[in-house]
Amino acid sequence: MRFINYSFFCPIFDTQKNAIMPEHQINPNNWIDLYSDYLYNYTISRVRDREMAQDLVQDTFLAGLKSMENFKGEASERTWLVSILKRKIIDNYRKINSNKGKAEIRINYNDTENEGDWLEERVADPFDRTAEDSIQNSELGDAIHDCLSKLPQKQADVFKLKTIQGFETEIICNELNITPSNLWVIIHRARTAMANCLKQNWF
């Protein structure tokens, strides 16, 4: 009867613990493993240039490292990094624009030759669904990476190598030092988890 849980009587312990340890911790050593793919995919659907996207992701990590003390632990690490990345992407567009030196005006409504055409130009083309489709696709990409980040590290790695990068079974087995049957078990688990996750979030 002596083992009484004192923290039950003294709720101040709990609050103190919260004050010392915020909800989210920051640890830059794991950043590349955990978030680089997600951030890269996020960038590439907005910049459309692989080299540029890689540079932007790298810049984001470095900027995040520099302003680590500003991280309050209110949001998760990834959300915080994405907010930095967003700024980087906007800055990138600004830079491109200032290189051009001026804003581009593409439609000239004072052109006498095409007089009267402008109304037609403004009507939405029902057959042009490419823009909307590509938006949906980039969101699907985000959803897939969201689900991937919920998988255990090993399953996610194998799944990425096999499904997204399309490596052969033997190569992955050699690289990760596992047997083929082992690989298929991991793939099976990953696929089941991914299908469930996407079912909830997407389909």
Added chain:
Amino acid sequence: MSKIKIVIPCDEANHVCDKTQYKNATLWEKIKLNIHLLYCRACRDYTKNNTKLTKAIKKSKVECLDQSTKVKMKKTLDNAIEEQSR
């Protein structure tokens, strides 16, 4: 001839189904899978979801960083971490 199995258990069917998604299954395996799917509802559902997943990933054109780029990024970040802690 009794060695040839036409009826396969569910776990094997799922394994073949996974292989089919990566085009790794042989023709005989695929025939066996389809025979299994004729009478097994659970595996039909699994196959349906699995195919859907493959299609979604293909459609979304998700990309990952390759390993060498990641190693390079990690090195740069590690250097920066070291510099900062100094």
